[in-house]
Amino acid sequence: MTKDLFDKFAQLGTGVEGLKMLGGDPFSVTMEEVSSPTEAVIDGKPTVLFGTNNYLGLTFDDAAQEAAIDAVRTFGVGTTGSRVANGTYSLHKKLEAAVAAFMKREKAMVFTTGYQANLGFLSGFVGRDEYIIIDGDSHASIYDACKMSDATVLRFRHNDVGDLERVLRKLGDQDRNKMVVVEGIYSMLGDRAPLKEIADLCTKYNAYLAVDEAHSLGVLGENGRGLAEEVGVEDQVDFVLGTFSKSVATIGGFCASNHPKLDLLRMACRSYLFTASMPPPLVATAIATLKIMEERPELRQRLRKNTEAFYGGLAKMGFSLGPEPNPVVAVKLPGLEALMGAWRGLLDRGVYVNVALPPATPANTYLLRCSVCAAHTDEQIAKAMDAFAELKQELSLQTAAE
Amino acid sequence: MSGANGGSHERILAAIRRELEPHNPGNVELTESTDILEDLSVDSIAVMDMVCALEEEFDVMIPLNTLSNVRTIGDLAKRVEDEAARQ
Numbered sequence: 001m002t003k004d005l006f007d008k009f010a011q012l013g014t015g016v017e018g019l020k021m022l023g024g025d026p027f028s029v030t031m032e033e034v035s036s037p038t039e040a041v042i043d044g045k046p047t048v049l050f051g052t053n054n055y056l057g058l059t060f061d062d063a064a065q066e067a068a069i070d071a072v073r074t075f076g077v078g079t080t081g082s083r084v085a086n087g088t089y090s091l092h093k094k095l096e097a098a099v100a101a102f103m104k105r106e107k108a109m110v111f112t113t114g115y116q117a118n119l120g121f122l123s124g125f126v127g128r129d130e131y132i133i134i135d136g137d138s139h140a141s142i143y144d145a146c147k148m149s150d151a152t153v154l155r156f157r158h159n160d161v162g163d164l165e166r167v168l169r170k171l172g173d174q175d176r177n178k179m180v181v182v183e184g185i186y187s188m189l190g191d192r193a194p195l196k197e198i199a200d201l202c203t204k205y206n207a208y209l210a211v212d213e214a215h216s217l218g219v220l221g222e223n224g225r226g227l228a229e230e231v232g233v234e235d236q237v238d239f240v241l242g243t244f245s246k247s248v249a250t251i252g253g254f255c256a257s258n259h260p261k262l263d264l265l266r267m268a269c270r271s272y273l274f275t276a277s278m279p280p281p282l283v284a285t286a287i288a289t290l291k292i293m294e295e296r297p298e299l300r301q302r303l304r305k306n307t308e309a310f311y312g313g314l315a316k317m318g319f320s321l322g323p324e325p326n327p328v329v330a331v332k333l334p335g336l337e338a339l340m341g342a343w344r345g346l347l348d349r350g351v352y353v354n355v356a357l358p359p360a361t362p363a364n365t366y367l368l369r370c371s372v373c374a375a376h377t378d379e380q381i382a383k384a385m386d387a388f389a390e391l392k393q394e395l396s397l398q399t400a401a402e
Numbered sequence: 403m404s405g406a407n408g409g410s411h412e413r414i415l416a417a418i419r420r421e422l423e424p425h426n427p428g429n430v431e432l433t434e435s436t437d438i439l440e441d442l443s444v445d446s447i448a449v450m451d452m453v454c455a456l457e458e459e460f461d462v463m464i465p466l467n468t469l470s471n472v473r474t475i476g477d478l479a480k481r482v483e484d485e486a487a488r489q
């Protein structure tokens with residue numbers, strides 16, 4: 001008698017069925033039309049988007065669209081090959097130069113997605129008899145890289161500098177390479193790493209430091225280079241990882257560094273070698289949006305202003321939020337039912353946000369994961385605030401116990 | 403059998419039981435053969451929190467990549483003991 005391979009997912013199936021009964025399946029929302037960075041049609045209804053990662057609102061930028069169309073005409077719609085075979089076009093080189101210039105690093109290497117950048121960089125670079133030391137709340141791409149790597153993987157409690165020091169101290173001064181990996185802004189709770197303290201520990205214990213600035217690129221720092229720029233520790237950060245799927249408004253990933261031998265990684269990272277390169281229109285988009293990010297700091301200022309209005313408004317209503325105002329705003333709810341009721345209630349009022357549940361979040365952490373965009377108008381934010389206020393009354397939501 | 407910091411088998415088991423208690427709403431009996439993920443309502447993040455606590459208490463390092471074969475409370479106790487003996 002053969003068993004069904006799907007049997008092991010029985011719980012997942014009942015989980016999704018349960019969600020549907022509580023308000024619809026948040027994991028199969030379909031955007032029927034998308035008319036701007038902040039507006040779409042969902043279930044036939046015009047909806048304001050507050051769950052996109054589109055922090056600077058550049059997905060519909062005129063210059064970016066023109067660049068993409070032009071690249072399609074000039075280079076075609078895809079590369080059909082790896083960067084190390086037929087998949088490196090002059091455009092990819094140009095993008096790498098643009099990333100290096102934007103990040104103020106000697107070198108940059110572009111991957112097809114941010115997920116693959118983390119996967120390839122960590123697993124290809126840190127190997128046998130070396131250590132990867134990660135924050136407990138790391139993104140799935142970092143955990144997956146750790147699984148693929150031959151390195152010894154150690155973990156410290158989320159954002160706990162003392163716990164990181166415990167690990168580094170325990171390793172002592174044995175003659176083995178250590179790579180500490182943290183994120184600029186964490187994708188679920190929207191909190192920042194205590195990067196100054198972490199960088200100082202890495203210096204003290206002679207460890208390399210890599211920072212994934214996925215959610216902080218274009219958001220933090222005077223020039224948008226991320227948390228390391230914001231707290232002034234860029235020269236203590238050996239490797240910056242990032243994605244083009246958030247502020248940069250397309251998809252793709254990168255690693256940037258001043259290390260003179262960075263290019264050797266092109267032959268060592270499997271997720272760089274064994275996949276086709278970024279398609280030309282996306283490469284051209286990233287070049288265009290990075291330029292806009294450089295030329296229009298007012299977008300970052302507008303984002304900050306919107307973030308303060310959104311986070312501040314929800315805080316005033318008494319919602320339990322992530323610890324600090326960043327464009328990822330996590331609203332903590334006491335349980336699955338409250339979460340799904342709130343999510344559905346917002347959608348019915350024309351406001352879309354993300355849902356984040358265990359196991360993507362720690363046990364008993366149920367989040368409406370909202371993201372703020374520079375392109376949100378005051379009216380759109382007011383609409384979201386009204387919807388949250390009504391919900392709060394209707395469901396008499398209790399703020400989740402910490 | 404005790405490690406550098408006196409992590410005797412019984413002490414380690416007691417610490418694991420203590421860490422697992424909050425994840426045991428059904429009051430399953432916590433024996434060495436209890437399967438941590440299957441028998442209890444523990445998710446992978448909670449497992450890692452527990453590992454951090456054990457690392458601290460017994461002053462050992464338990465690399466994540468040595469946890470893939472750990473299923474039961476007994477397996478985990480053995481991992482802590484082995485590391486304590488090694489370090």
Ligand SMILES: Cc1ncc(COP(=O)(O)O)c(C=O)c1O
Binds near residue numbers: 118139212215
């Ligand atoms: C922290 C972090 N790193 C990496 C990624 C992966 O980025 P990409 O969407 O380009 O694969 C994400 C986004 O999902 C992320 O949140």
